[in-house]
Amino acid sequence: MVVVPHGAMIRVRARSRKSKITRPVLRYLGGMSDQLSPEVTEGHAQASDGTRIYWCAVGHGAPALVCCDGIGCDGFAWKYIARDFAPRHRIVRWHYRGHGRSGLPQDRSRVTFDDLCDDLSAVLDATETREAVLLGHSMGVQVALEYHKRHPQRVLGLGLICGSHGLPLTRSTTPAC
Numbered sequence: 001m002v003v004v005p006h007g008a009m010i011r012v013r014a015r016s017r018k019s020k021i022t023r024p025v026l027r028y029l030g031g032m033s034d035q036l037s038p039e040v041t042e043g044h045a046q047a048s049d050g051t052r053i054y055w056c057a058v059g060h061g062a063p064a065l066v067c068c069d070g071i072g073c074d075g076f077a078w079k080y081i082a083r084d085f086a087p088r089h090r091i092v093r094w095h096y097r098g099h100g101r102s103g104l105p106q107d108r109s110r111v112t113f114d115d116l117c118d119d120l121s122a123v124l125d126a127t128e129t130r131e132a133v134l135l136g137h138s139m140g141v142q143v144a145l146e147y148h149k150r151h152p153q154r155v156l157g158l159g160l161i162c163g164s165h166g167l168p169l170t171r172s173t174t175p176a177c
Helices: 076-085 113-126 139-150
Strands: 002-006 009-015 022-027 041-046 052-058 064-068 091-094 132-137 155-161
Touching: 041 113, 052 113, 064 076, 064 113, 064 139, 076 091, 076 132, 091 113, 113 139, 132 139, 139 155
Parallel strands: 064 091, 064 132, 132 155
Antiparallel strands: 002 009, 009 022, 041 052, 052 091
């Protein structure tokens, strides 16, 4: 096996001992914009408290698909969405405050769902996205649901994967009947 660095991705070439054929295998290890096409735009939105919120966008077409990650994730859940839907839709991905390429808030207590919803509005404004389908993975499900509750006029639809409704850490432990 030969590993060749290629930007933020690593190209692994597996060699078959019998056929001696080399076939490239790509493994995603890098940042969001590094894995996408050259038509990627990226920048930082300014949150209401001044925190810089990183975003990147690829593709063209409506409706836009806005990806909300799980906590601590860096877009790995969306790599096939970007690959498969960018030819027909604009894909917008962003990092939560304190994650990845986004800044830390001055006030470290400003990491609530209210703040994340305000950040998502700032990202939509910065990317000139009036309305979108929100995609949520893990904690991103809660971000998408909370944003829809606060700004239904900007949400065309929801695609929710592997998350929960409500605030799972504050719900009662009494089972529902």
